[in-house]
Amino acid sequence: MIAPQSNNFVASDTLTISTPSRKNPSRKKRWLLVQPKSKTNLMVDSGKVSIPLNLMMVGTLAKTRFDVDFIDERIGDKVPEDLSKYDVVAITARTLNVSKAYEIADRARTQGAKVILGGTHPTMLFEEAKEHSTSVVFGEIESVWDSLADDVENDAMKPQYKAGAFKSMTQMGMPDFNIVLNSPNSNKYSFRIPLLATKGCPVGCNFCTTPTIYGKSFRTRTSDFVVEEIKFHQNRLGKKDIHISFMDDNISFRPAFMEELMHAMVGLGAKWNANISMNFLEKPEVPKLAKEAGCELLNVGFESVTPETIKYVHKGSNRIGRYDEVVANVHNAGIGIQGYFIFGFDTDTRNSFQGTYDFIMRNRIEFPVFTIATPFPGTPWFEEMKPRIEHFNWDKYDTFHYMYKPMKMERDEFLENFIKIQREIYSWKNIWHRLHGKPFNWIWMVNVAMHYFTRRLTPKMLM
Numbered sequence: 001m002i003a004p005q006s007n008n009f010v011a012s013d014t015l016t017i018s019t020p021s022r023k024n025p026s027r028k029k030r031w032l033l034v035q036p037k038s039k040t041n042l043m044v045d046s047g048k049v050s051i052p053l054n055l056m057m058v059g060t061l062a063k064t065r066f067d068v069d070f071i072d073e074r075i076g077d078k079v080p081e082d083l084s085k086y087d088v089v090a091i092t093a094r095t096l097n098v099s100k101a102y103e104i105a106d107r108a109r110t111q112g113a114k115v116i117l118g119g120t121h122p123t124m125l126f127e128e129a130k131e132h133s134t135s136v137v138f139g140e141i142e143s144v145w146d147s148l149a150d151d152v153e154n155d156a157m158k159p160q161y162k163a164g165a166f167k168s169m170t171q172m173g174m175p176d177f178n179i180v181l182n183s184p185n186s187n188k189y190s191f192r193i194p195l196l197a198t199k200g201c202p203v204g205c206n207f208c209t210t211p212t213i214y215g216k217s218f219r220t221r222t223s224d225f226v227v228e229e230i231k232f233h234q235n236r237l238g239k240k241d242i243h244i245s246f247m248d249d250n251i252s253f254r255p256a257f258m259e260e261l262m263h264a265m266v267g268l269g270a271k272w273n274a275n276i277s278m279n280f281l282e283k284p285e286v287p288k289l290a291k292e293a294g295c296e297l298l299n300v301g302f303e304s305v306t307p308e309t310i311k312y313v314h315k316g317s318n319r320i321g322r323y324d325e326v327v328a329n330v331h332n333a334g335i336g337i338q339g340y341f342i343f344g345f346d347t348d349t350r351n352s353f354q355g356t357y358d359f360i361m362r363n364r365i366e367f368p369v370f371t372i373a374t375p376f377p378g379t380p381w382f383e384e385m386k387p388r389i390e391h392f393n394w395d396k397y398d399t400f401h402y403m404y405k406p407m408k409m410e411r412d413e414f415l416e417n418f419i420k421i422q423r424e425i426y427s428w429k430n431i432w433h434r435l436h437g438k439p440f441n442w443i444w445m446v447n448v449a450m451h452y453f454t455r456r457l458t459p460k461m462l463m
Helices: 053-062 095-110 120-124 126-132 145-153 210-214 223-237 255-265 285-292 307-312 320-332 350-363 380-388 411-425 428-435 442-455
Strands: 030-035 067-072 088-092 114-118 135-138 160-162 193-195 243-246 271-276 295-303 336-343 367-372
Touching (some): 030 053, 223 255, 255 285, 285 320, 320 336, 336 350, 336 411
Parallel strands (some): 030 067, 088 114, 114 135
16 A cells, blocks of 8 residues: 555744743753644544554653653644743654644744654655754654754754664663543544554555655564553553554564464454555465454555556555455454555556456455555655646645546546545445444444545545
8 A cells, every 4th residue: 555654743833932041951851742633624633533653652752851741633632822831842744734733843943942843744855844843853763862862952953863773673662651641632532552563664665655764674573572562551441352553564574573473462352453465365374363363454455456557556465366365364264354445546547446346345345445646755756756746735645635647537537436436335235235244343333434424525625
């Protein structure tokens, strides 16, 4: 799948306000961490949202040396108009929320605070981000933390912090969930607990941001550490039956580690979902083991059922001839599938939509997710497609807005079919067909929400 941009981390304009002296060495400097909401008119920040794992990790590190406050606009937290009491305002930004991040950042700087911008977009577009910040963190903060923290304390912050080498995941601790759960609005977070077992991807697809953010080497925690973290949450919540979401881009890239981890999770009682490579599921014993380990849903990037498109996106692990077999292996193990499908590549035609519809209905995919091919800034594909991109309004870079005209489809035809397949898949009749006889859980609720969402879609909303 086109890797959803990672939520890492900082970000607006008012009158200049005099700030208190920051020269008192006995006073800890005060940080504000901000998760900005997006301005998109679609579903990105609606309903229950995920706990921002990467920003929570920033807070976990920062609180060892500084006083830390945390705000998540997506759940209704409000960024104060007066930011002058903060020494540092640190904001995470993806492309779709970076304009909001910049607004907060500009206001914070005007009021005397130092601003740290991090996350996917500032990493990919440093020259743009530096105009709104004191410092930009390139990639993950764990690998540059010691240097950054020292410079903050010494009032000697650099324009950019970029690690020479990524830190081993075995040296990374457990995030402090109190940082986010202390918010009075924390009940608006999803019940699924985010957890990270691996980072990085050696593949380097030209449309993907992951190798830049987390490196091309594939790093893992130990399976014992992951199990320890799961048990911590079970004890924290007072029950075994908790729901974990592995936030890894592809937890199965090193099959031996994935199998070791699943064996270690057998009997824990936790339910989980994860992004997983399709070729790892061609062996029936793999989903069977995943089920024993508590898996209830696997997120699979089918991307397309069109061979020309799979070749175009260089997704060699996706063998269309084995798609049905992979789905059968997962379903036979009693696991549901969240399937990702991308439309809008130059190889797509009207038949791509019909073929995708037929595949989903034939295989009763529980939770299909449809996106529009989006060249994200900073990637090689963005540079390749730049002359054809219709706009650079970052607010609309949410994989649900029309970016450019595919070679084989006119705009109106493309948008008509993109809306039609979603309305058909999420019609009452087809929801019943896909889910009848399957466990009644949150996946049913998501399908109901998607029914009503797809009914209000119009081509204008996607422009």
